[in-house]
Amino acid sequence: MSDKNLVVSALGSSAAEALATVALDIAGRIPSSEQQTATQPLLAAQALTRTAANKAAMTSGTLALAPGPFGLLTVLPDLLAVWRIQSQLVSDIAAVYGQSASLSKEHMLFCLFKHSAAQAVRDLAVRAGDRWLVRKVSGALVQNIAKRIGVRLSQKVLGNGAARFFPLLGAVGVGGYAYYDTTKVAASAIALFET
Numbered sequence: 421m422s423d424k425n426l427v428v429s430a431l432g433s434s435a436a437e438a439l440a441t442v443a444l445d446i447a448g449r450i451p452s453s454e455q456q457t458a459t460q461p462l463l464a465a466q467a468l469t470r471t472a473a474n475k476a477a478m479t480s481g482t483l484a485l486a487p488g489p490f491g492l493l494t495v496l497p498d499l500l501a502v503w504r505i506q507s508q509l510v511s512d513i514a515a516v517y518g519q520s521a522s523l524s525k526e527h528m529l530f531c532l533f534k535h536s537a538a539q540a541v542r543d544l545a546v547r548a549g550d551r552w553l554v555r556k557v558s559g560a561l562v563q564n565i566a567k568r569i570g571v572r573l574s575q576k577v578l579g580n581g582a583a584r585f586f587p588l589l590g591a592v593g594v595g596g597y598a599y600y601d602t603t604k605v606a607a608s609a610i611a612l613f614e615t
Contacts, residue, residue: 438496446503447528453508455515462610464516469606472509476502476602481595502598506532506605513606517613531612535604 458464483498510531514523 439499442496442500442503443529443533446500446507447525447532449507450523450525450528451504451508451511453511453515453520455512457518458516461513461516461518462614465513465606465610468509468512468516469603472505472512472606473599473602476505477595477599479505480598481591484591484594498594502601503532506602509602509606510609513609514613519613527612531605531608534608535601 455464455468479501480498483494483501486494507528510528511520511523514520514527
């Protein structure tokens with residue numbers, strides 16, 4: 421489904437359902453990576469994180485500049501753009517750790533939403549010593565997890581929407597949060613793929 425179709429279909433459903441649909445679509449489309457396995461994957465992952473976090477902050481901050489009601493129309497495209505940047509980052513981190521072949525929808529959901537919807541993704545992973553083990557789950561469980569993510573994220577969207585009514589200040593805040601959020605996604609991916 422194209423980004424435009426996702427936004428249009430999301431507008432016709434509840435916020436939680438829309439976000440669940442978008443989250444599943446993002447997690448289901450694992451982007452390919454041009455990164456090679458690195459001899460020092462942590463350093464490579466940190467460099468990738470800085471680049472992606474800056475890109476997410478700029479994208480989100482720019483979209484948040486639209487004032488008032490027009491700004492509300494940018495909330496879902498903003499989330500979608502940032503999640504695309506973050507999913508590429510997860511794919512790139514998996515690549516520098518030599519884990520591209522094992523990257524799954526469950527890994528993507530775990531990395532993208534562990535920090536912001538921890539209760540929703542708790543069924544995906546188990547901590548074994550210093551490692552996270554992400555398990556394959558049924559389609560019904562993935563749907564359930566996506567719904568829980570949607571509910572949690574719809575609360576976050578309200579805050580993002582309110583920030584749109586203060587264009588300059590809101591843009592700085594939304595951009596800063598996108599930077600922070602992207603670094604948390606990277607931390608989840610690094611913890612997952614580091615051996």
